[in-house]
Amino acid sequence: MKLRNVFFASSAIAALGTGASATDLEFYFPVAVGGAAADTIQALTEEYMANNADVKIDAIYTGSYADTTTKAITAVRGGNAPQLIISLSTDMFTFIDEDMIVAWDDFVTEEEQTDWIGGFYPAFMANSQTEGKTWGIPFQRSTPVLYWNKEAFKAAGLNPEEGPKNWAEMVEMGKALTVKDDAGNVTQWGVHIPSSGFPSWLWTGIVAGNGGKLADDTGTQVTFNSDAAVGALEALVALSATDEVMAPGILDWGGTPKAFFDGQAAMIWTTTGNLTNVRTNAPFDFGVGFLPGLQQNGAPTGGGNFYLLKGSSDEELQAAADFVKWVTAPEQAAKWTIATGYVAPRPDVWETDTMKAYTADFPQALVARDQLEYAVPELSTFEGPKVTQLLNSALESAITGQTEPKAALDGAQAAAEAILKPYY
Amino acid sequence: MIHDTPLDRILIRSAGTLLALLWIVPLAYAVWAAIHPPAFEARFDLTAPLTLANFTSAWDQAPFARYFLNTILLVAIILGTQLVLCTLAAFAFARLEFPGKSLLFALILMQMLVMPDILLVENYRTMRSLGLVDTILAIGLPYFASGFAIFLLRQTFMTIPKELDEAARIEGCSLLGVLWRVYVPLGKPAMLAFGLVSVSHHWNNFLWPLIITNSVETRPLTVGLSIFATTDSGTSWAVINAATLMTSAPLLLGFFLFQRQFVQSFMRAGIK
Numbered sequence: 001m002k003l004r005n006v007f008f009a010s011s012a013i014a015a016l017g018t019g020a021s022a023t024d025l026e027f028y029f030p031v032a033v034g035g036a037a038a039d040t041i042q043a044l045t046e047e048y049m050a051n052n053a054d055v056k057i058d059a060i061y062t063g064s065y066a067d068t069t070t071k072a073i074t075a076v077r078g079g080n081a082p083q084l085i086i087s088l089s090t091d092m093f094t095f096i097d098e099d100m101i102v103a104w105d106d107f108v109t110e111e112e113q114t115d116w117i118g119g120f121y122p123a124f125m126a127n128s129q130t131e132g133k134t135w136g137i138p139f140q141r142s143t144p145v146l147y148w149n150k151e152a153f154k155a156a157g158l159n160p161e162e163g164p165k166n167w168a169e170m171v172e173m174g175k176a177l178t179v180k181d182d183a184g185n186v187t188q189w190g191v192h193i194p195s196s197g198f199p200s201w202l203w204t205g206i207v208a209g210n211g212g213k214l215a216d217d218t219g220t221q222v223t224f225n226s227d228a229a230v231g232a233l234e235a236l237v238a239l240s241a242t243d244e245v246m247a248p249g250i251l252d253w254g255g256t257p258k259a260f261f262d263g264q265a266a267m268i269w270t271t272t273g274n275l276t277n278v279r280t281n282a283p284f285d286f287g288v289g290f291l292p293g294l295q296q297n298g299a300p301t302g303g304g305n306f307y308l309l310k311g312s313s314d315e316e317l318q319a320a321a322d323f324v325k326w327v328t329a330p331e332q333a334a335k336w337t338i339a340t341g342y343v344a345p346r347p348d349v350w351e352t353d354t355m356k357a358y359t360a361d362f363p364q365a366l367v368a369r370d371q372l373e374y375a376v377p378e379l380s381t382f383e384g385p386k387v388t389q390l391l392n393s394a395l396e397s398a399i400t401g402q403t404e405p406k407a408a409l410d411g412a413q414a415a416a417e418a419i420l421k422p423y424y
Numbered sequence: 425m426i427h428d429t430p431l432d433r434i435l436i437r438s439a440g441t442l443l444a445l446l447w448i449v450p451l452a453y454a455v456w457a458a459i460h461p462p463a464f465e466a467r468f469d470l471t472a473p474l475t476l477a478n479f480t481s482a483w484d485q486a487p488f489a490r491y492f493l494n495t496i497l498l499v500a501i502i503l504g505t506q507l508v509l510c511t512l513a514a515f516a517f518a519r520l521e522f523p524g525k526s527l528l529f530a531l532i533l534m535q536m537l538v539m540p541d542i543l544l545v546e547n548y549r550t551m552r553s554l555g556l557v558d559t560i561l562a563i564g565l566p567y568f569a570s571g572f573a574i575f576l577l578r579q580t581f582m583t584i585p586k587e588l589d590e591a592a593r594i595e596g597c598s599l600l601g602v603l604w605r606v607y608v609p610l611g612k613p614a615m616l617a618f619g620l621v622s623v624s625h626h627w628n629n630f631l632w633p634l635i636i637t638n639s640v641e642t643r644p645l646t647v648g649l650s651i652f653a654t655t656d657s658g659t660s661w662a663v664i665n666a667a668t669l670m671t672s673a674p675l676l677l678g679f680f681l682f683q684r685q686f687v688q689s690f691m692r693a694g695i696k
Contacts, residue, residue: 070635078548080548
């Protein structure tokens with residue numbers, strides 16, 4: 001009896017919701033940079049609702065990216081899809097394959113095609129468009145940068161205002177920065193490039209810096225064992241093995257900022273999503289620079305896009321799209337960038353007074369933007385999780401010294417080709 | 425009976441000690457990290473200062489009080505319903521005759537062969553059509569009719585001498601009266617053992633609650649903890665360990681306090 005009451009009550013609410021008076025939207029979002037940023041999204045959503053009385057948005061914080069994707073896929077299959085989610089930009093091919101997203105093109109006017117969609121940095125759109133359609137709208141996007149500890153640089157006799165410009169300089173400086181105690185144990189490493197979980201992300205940057213590319217934009221072809229890729233992996237392995245400037249073995253992502261704060265590593269590679277965290281918590285002055293490349297500048301992009309999910313009426317999807325247009329507009333995007341350190345995804349955001357005041361006070365925030373010119377898309381293919389996992393395992397086995405770099409990458413290439421064969 | 429030689433005893437004892445040590449290491453580390461300042465996460469110095477700041481910091485960063493309430497409600501609802509439903513069903517399978525009995529019992533046993541994860545989408549659809557998405561009831565509903573509980577209690581009830589049953593009936597006891605006065609008291613060890621399994625399973629269950637809940641008002645501890653421990657911005661292991669200890673403390677304490685009773689009832693119920 002009770003169950004039936006609940007059922008009737010909720011169908012009644014659902015019936016009201018579809019009436020002309022109001023549009024109810026659901027929106028799943030993960031925040032990989034820690035819970036406090038979730039409050040910023042809640043605040044933005046509430047501000048939007050205050051100005052648009054006919055729309056009600058239920059913003060649901062869903063933890064990590066993986067948890068959000070799991071929830072979204074189940075909800076779509078269960079016939080209860082939210083209208084909007086934020087998920088990894090690299091999930092695009094997976095979502096298309098699952099037939100669970102709709103393209104944004106139907107929900108924007110021709111004018112907005114050029115002004116709005118055309119207004120994002122091309123580096124971020126590379127992971128958001130395929131087959132001539134736009135599937136994702138960049139929002140919490142990041143790119144890795146190098147952070148250096150100015151005090152450690154001073155102590156090592158280096159110029160604290162200049163970070164390494166290329167790989168060779170990084171190794172050189174790393175040697176000066178690696179400090180050992182009397183017993184021969186290292187108390188401070190020169191460099192820390194995290195490799196737990198998803199080493200492929202930072203490694204994509206090293207490959208780009210070596211003039212290579214891992215996948216094409218159709219999501220069906222990969223080149224894991226090109227000369228540039230093998231050279232990039234050999235250089236990464238050499239940091240611990242022969243240069244002795246980085247701790248051996250797999251280095252933890254989560255522990256990276258902490259190793260930096262505690263002085264265990266003088267230079268770290270990590271996402272700009274950490275900029276605000278480092279700014280708040282580092283007990284010393286720090287510098288931020290481009291990822292030092294083997295031959296040229298290069299870095300991957302990363303982070304999350306907005307996706308529109310199938311399973312709702314066009315009116316609801318239109319309302320969701322309108323919300324996204326508002327939240328990515330300069331003033332709102334500036335708030336988000338300042339709260340988190342994510343890279344503002346449009347040039348016009350950087351032109352706002354809020355952003356100008358912020359960067360005048362904190363010029364390190366500009367580094368990520370300027371690096372976008374050299375950015376390459378994060379590895380994204382059909383069967384994305386499987387292919388990326390193959391590559392990650394290969395990288396881990398090379399980093400831990402179990403396999404030679406070339407052999408590991410040859411193996412990953414062959415296995416990835418087998419998986420991608422049906423999609424050619 | 426073969427007698428243990430001293431060598432056997434030494435081997436058994438040392439293997440036991442080794443297993444116990446392996447089991448306690450993560451817990452010991454969690455305690456270490458939780459009660460020391462973050463600077464001592466990976467530095468084991470006996471003179472390190474002790475602190476409870478990690479606990480207060482974790483408690484302040486997420487609504488753990490609400491998560492605790494949700495989890496306690498959840499396991500109480502599940503266990504209560506399971507015991508009522510499954511006792512009745514087990515009694516019927518153990519002592520009553522009705523058409524299709526063995527087929528039905530086989531179907532219930534099948535439930536134990538199916539991984540609940542396979543049913544995620546189907547269960548989600550059901551909850552949605554009942555309008556129960558994002559409720560505590562929805563987390564528990566798929567587990568109410570537990571095949572394992574029915575099986576376990578049926579086996580226990582079958583071992584109870586029929587003479588007791590008949591004696592009670594001759595004294596004028598009704599069918600449900602027999603269940604309540606004879607079977608339930610004698611089946612208590614099995615129920616206690618099942619209760620422990622059920623409570624610890626649902627206290628720790630993650631995937632289904634993650635998918636079916638959307639708000640702080642319904643999320644149990646596991647989901648709350650996972651959402652709290654995001655990694656990108658640098659994990660503070662001290663705080664996460666403090667939060668983990670907090671969330672597992674009630675189960676740990678309960679087990680330490682009632683260890684003897686639990687072990688005994690497991691032995692009697694034949695779950696090992």
